[in-house]
Amino acid sequence: MQSAASSSLVAEGEALQQQETLLVEGLAKMVKERSFDRLARFGGVRKVAEILGTDWDNGIRGSPAELLRRTNQYGANRYISWKYIQKLRSMSFDNIQAQVVRDGLPLHVPISSLVVGDIVFLEAGKQIPADGLFLDGYCLKVDESIMRAGERDIEIVERKRPFLLSGSLVTHGCGRMLVIAVGINTTWEDFISTTRVSHRCLHERRTPMEQLKYTFATTFFWFVLLLCFYCTILLGICSYIPEYNQKIMSTVKVNKSKFGIEMDDVVPDAPDAQDIALMFPFMSFLLIFGVKIPLILASYKKQLMAGHVMVRNLYASERMKSVETIYTKKTGMITSNEMKVKEFLLGREASESDQIFLETISSYVLQLLHQGICLNTAATVLNQATLLTPEIFGSPTEKAILSWGIFGLGIDMNKLKQDCDVVRVAAFQPELRDSWILTRMKNESSTMHFHLKGGAEIVLAKSSSYYHRDGSINAIEEVDRRHFEGMIENMAAKGLRCIALAHKRILGGSHGQHNSPPLEDGGLTLLGVIGLENPCRTDAIMAVRSCKDAGVNVKMITGDNLFTARAIAIECGILEAHEVSEDEAVIEGVKFRDYSPEERLEKIDKIKVLARSSALDRLLMVQCLKKKGEVVAFIGNSMYDVPALYEADVGISEAIQSTQVVKEHSDIIILDNSFSCVVRAIKYGWCISNNIQKLPQCYLSVLVAELIMSWVGDHSSREFPFINFHLFWLILIGNAVMPLALTTGQPINADLMENISLNSFEVPKRGEMGKIFILRTLYQIAVILVLHYKGKFILSLNENVTYTFSFNTLILFLIFHMSDASKLEKNILAWMHKNKPSLCIAAITLVVQALMVEFLYKYFDYERLNLKQWAACLGLAAISSLIDRLAKSFNPKICAVCVGMCMAAAVYYVGRKTDP
Template sequence: MFLDKAKPHKRLKKSFQAIYFVVSLAKNVIINNTQIILPRLLQSPSYVVIDIHSNHNDDNEDDHHISFFDISPNALSTLVREKDFHSLSQYGGIKEVAAILGTDRKVGITTEESEITRRIDVFGSNTYTKPAGKSFLSFVFDAFKDTTIIILLACAVLSLGFGIKQHGPKEGWYDGGSIIVAIVLVVAVSAVSNVKQSRQFEKLSSQSSDIKVEVVRGGRRQPISIFEVVVGDIVCLKIGDQIPADGLFLDGHSLKVDESSMTGESEYVKVNEVGNPFLLSGTKVTDGYGHMLVTSVGMNTAWGMMMSLINRDLDEQTPLQARLNKLTSYIGKVGLLVAFLVLIALTVRYFTGNTEDEHGNREFTHGRTKADDITNAMVRIVAAAVTIVVVAIPEGLPLAVTLTLAYSMKRMMADNAMVRKLSACETMGSATTICTDKTGTLTLNQMKVTEFWLGKEAMTDKTSQQIAPNVLELLQEGVGLNTTGEVYRPLSTSTPEISGSPTESAILSWAVFDLAMDVDELKRSRDILHVEAFNSEKKRSGVLARRNSGETVHAHWKGAAEMILAMCSNYHVRCGRTTAMNDEARVQFGMIIKDMAAKSLRCIAFAYKEDTVESGEVTRKLEETGLTLLGFVGLKDPCRPGVKSAVDSCRDAGVNIKMITGDNVFTAKAIAIECGILQPYEDLNDAVVEGVTFRNYSDEERMEKISRIRVMARSSPFDKLLMVQCLKQKGHVVAVTGDGTNDAPALKEADIGLAMGIQGTEVAKESSDIVILDDNFTSVVTVLKWGRCVYNNIQKFIQFQLTVNVAALVINFVAAISSGEVPLTAVQLLWVNLIMDTLGALALATEQPTNDLMTKQPVGRTAPLITKVMWRNLIAQAAYQVIVLLILQFKGSSIFGVNKQVKDTLIFNTFVLCQVFNEFNARKLEKKNIFEGVLKNKLFLGIIGATIVLQVVMVEFLKRFANTERLNWGQWSACILIASLSWPIGWLVKFIPVSSKHFLGLPNY
């Protein structure tokens, strides 16, 4: 407790009784007396502020008024969440809440680490407690839900029961037990893969939530992570920002917020100090700018409480996965049909006495065969049929997509691309058109004022000394008051720190250094009466201001030069004289703008109108006609290094680049030529269009010209959206880059939305599929390359996987029908599924993007997933494997002089080794050199090596489990030789042309 009264008045003594009572209830008490405000954030998360006010009454005695304020996290959370004006007034308003929290409205909170830590201890951190993710056992349980696994388990239990009954517990468990062990291995691998995928999604989700916000601490405006925001912080808000915590409006202009994420209402809510000062986390700023005082963070915010009730499902099935599931289902039906035919054929063969045991005796003799023997035989027949189903269903396809996407997403993060939606990876590989912004994407977004024109005269160095004082003062007003940027002058140095958007920062920097503008003095001496925030349709912003207690009011406008010029009737010259703007002068100003644009300069104009206060009333409307032009500035934003080569790469890859910008047509054309989107020697009549022209086309004209348009200037958000819609109607797969709130509709409409991670607003990022972390168009091209790589890797695995399935299905079916037995047992095929699905998918998923991918035309929207080239390769390899395995099935014993058990082992071993060699073939779908770059992929080589080692273990050491016999060196050499022939076959088959519409009449998927 803090008191400065040595001998308190008797009334105060009575008040102390109340204070002591509060102390007994609260863990911590803070007392503010009349002389000293002593707010202190203490270690406990529950405390009370006691405010003692002394007033001198008529009896020359002090009246002591005591107020108790509960500023616990729960109280402040309730205040904002319920928009409780009554409680806010009891605190004394927003200013008093700021004082209680120890926040200076201009300086913010201190930057001392100890102070930040205390605030986190008291009010919590700005993080959310996520619901617990699915456990490993949950994924195991999900894996056991697979129909094939259930059928295999049933067969395993039956086999286990009858085996123990027939051969005793010591040896009877081998068949059933080995199936169970194989099932456990498959389920474990599937569960582990899904767990890793889930963790990857959680990690990406956390990264996508880690956005940057600007706060004022220690008088300095600085960007911090949203997770570092604490109670008492002052947050700077502008259009497109996501509000990072619950808080109260401090100051600002024209601030509107979209609260639909919290309330479901689509109407934008006006926020101001009087009518509605409450700001909720998770909502988004749609207009204006301002500052907010943070009162609640993390789980104490309205958003945090809502998030605690939501169990986020991180599983996302991409369109390609759905397409593959459909393919898997189709193949599975074929497998079921074949399995049913095998079941019927084997059953008929058994009961007609056409099957023999290992001693050459008939297995079934009418009237003499025991019931147990019949049951055992039927279990064996059902197991053989189930084996057909196991080998037919390519369960690895969806898993391959998951592994490929998860691996690619992780690698893309290193290439400055954060994937927010899985489907974007595969869709980007099909992109045919990229609609890109100019500023910050094609250019560096490092603006600098390089030219200034006052009237018709270009100003050189020492601008402030060349301009008349009255014009200089007006220019300083127009720049310093009509801005969302800030100038901070640290005590330690004379160099000011300028913050804000690149355009605002460049203009402020020019005004501070060239116009000798003192922003602090300017703002102290002016009253801002009204602000018109920048509007993407009007492309200008305005401010209404007057000198303190003065009678003259100035309406200042700043924006796109041709827009401002159209509003002007007069202009200033260097000496300060005002001159009427005739048609000749207007044409001359137009030429100045055009010349600056031709030099790739963004041209910004300043204008004003003066008015006089009458009867003490000031109109809140900014005049938009009859303005006086103050001058033009030209801002240079150089192209990013490497952009031209990136655009050339896209052109070689058959991807069209369209630049959509708000700049005028001359600036847009100059930048497009500099970046390589346009060529200076070509006819640009149809290639460049303005937004207003594009939107006024008829539907037929628009669709006819859309393919030829490569630059759209002076575009509005609607124009960009219309462009995307038209391209999609044309059948293009469209990727769109954007950074502003106004880009959100186009980002959502596009097949792939690419938001900028540095300059992009949170609304843009929320509407996107991929966030480009460095705002660089080169990274967009890298994403395109990765997308093609993902698509290509998945095609490789499909070819590889279907070769396995076709070969195994045919060999087992033919063998079952002809001899009544299947050479590949359920356990062996489960092993093949395990190594070919999981390890094979991982090996082919880790292939890196190559420059060759950018020399092919895009696959587009309707190209088949299984191409004619894939069918050719698949059929050739499957046919070779089937022929070899059937020869071994029927002639293997005589060729090698071995018994049936060794022959079946040779078939199994040859089959697996064929897949190992064919995995090299699958690396290159069209190229004949299948070893190109293989040494760079260490993981691929490691997986191949692990597969071979495991196969040796299966054959040589797991006789009971895998139903195999040991092979000698000659037999191993024969298996390797037979399998290695798949390499020359793969090389030869690539000489076969596949130009026909449907290769061998096979369907496209």
């Protein structure tokens, strides 16, 4: 009986699990296909919410057990199976916050923590984080053109079009949605899986290292192809020559096995060390550009991740070194996301005290302010009765104004919504920079109130009268208009963002069904101007100064007016004192757009701040600087910034405020929205670029010396001094140990950035690198040749000790180059303190070499060296580290003389067949 009961329970459990799986698949398919038939079969939106266990007002239960159950049952908004990719992307996703309600409480949670059944708040400019159904809201419109061509500004209505697709952008309005599908079950995942290729793969411009790698790969491919073709033709011709065939057969021997069994196979001789030495440099070139440089970039990518900088494109970190101009948005990067009302202008007077303001204002004007502030807003207040303080969701501007209305003006949101009916709402539109609402008081059925909110100068231009504090209405004469304009300019000069409120009373209900605002006959009355304080971040001020010290221009793009933009730019240091009086330093986007292409190219360098800018203005600015040959980085966070991000040499997005589409079109993601992270990326860019440049410079000098040594040995009577193991040890140090030491190098200090001089998108310091490389190589060639031919006479040593001395010196050359390559500080003690891992790696390599020479010499064909011989090896290798400093002061003519002298010495030694 127990077995039958248990099997029955198992069968019921499997049936229930299968039913839940079908439910999840059915709901996800309903949203993807926008199927009204399926929605009707489920019983509508409210019934779906009941099926998922979601309360219409209070959301789901937020206990950990409930969230875990929903995750296991419906899936998670992340991809756990891709554990390595998820580790990199989770830091970015966890910074993207979604506004949800659980247990009746408003919460901010990462989008990766969303579960099916969550109620999510949506607002303009945000990306929809999951597939879902529309619950309620005002004038909600979405842009689905990223996935479905031509579908822009789609109006979402509960009964007609309630389906919301993940990845879509909210362009207007606000509202709430019910999450139906997350993670791999969403429409966004279906879209991404078919377009996984990065846009940067098709980018036309390459970094210096990418160009060098591409050039080398192409050259090496054609060299090998021509060599193979030449050998094939040559062998084909020679196969018909009998003398050649006899000579080949004479070089083949019949080997005996270790067990004494004679073998009939003919086996050619294995290549000796000299043959390997000839192939060694070519293989090293391939490893440097194909393996070592990408590994160095990947290692620094992990270090940058720890500093809140996520690099999506490996070569973008190296490209940051060449950046000459950075375009940044104001809010978030330069200023904080928290705003507050600092000043309010009503009538002809401004007030900074809420208490004095409330004591002197009439009740009618205060009632109109309540409506204009709390009804004409995209922010949301949840459960004021259940919370000690109301929780407000929305953009920084909307939150600041609504917070001032609730706490400063004492607005009761519940009572206000009970007394007023909202007839029509138009959410904030970036191109018009305003929003409006049409309301009707329940006790005034024949009268409606139109409230307009927007940029102060825009609303003032549409107003023909203004309210006085006592409730009287005065016409705006020319003198009054100039007075208001002056007051707005004074507020903006203090760095305040100016938002104006206006009102119009409409008799009758003729405008209730129209979408356009009732402005045909004018008649707007100015209610007041709100001044919002948006202070600069302390770290941003220091970061801007660091960029300027490094020669990087920082330009600000904002939607504020000229006066506010100028004040913020002065405060954060973007505008210098001598630039404040220049007319072209701060201009509006309209003026820049009206310039001819020639005028833009001429004035682009003088423009530091672009106010009232649009997406087209930002794109034009990036294109102008690129035409002038500059390397441009652009920081964006909205869908409207995607064209400029794509056009810039380095696209940077903000993790907290940016949508996923913006992140997919960026090279670097700033995880904490701090401008200091951009400075950190520049520092690491210089560190990476220096290390990558020094890798071939130091390593190839040893390779060239070894190659010439092999060539000399092939054309002289002297035997090649190295065996296969020696070359293997050399390869191991150069291809594994040296790149490992370079990846431990730390970025340069802020004080060192003052001495950085930026170049364009060309390979930097090519002439200086060439001088160092030539001098080091010639020195090493001279040392090895002298030791090879004259070592046993100069040092009075036997031949085997001379070979050990020569190879030991060659290894020490690499160890000293390893330390020099990771040294970026002028202060040696500071460098040793910051680069302890590099010193440890060099020390370990030196210890292993000493162990092989002194204790394991019999196994590795070495001879032991005494202390004097070790000191001589170290002294010869240490001299090579001085070449770096000497080369910077050498004249090219002196370098040419040194080249001639060393080449003459090399020819002299090569010409000698025997030792004297």
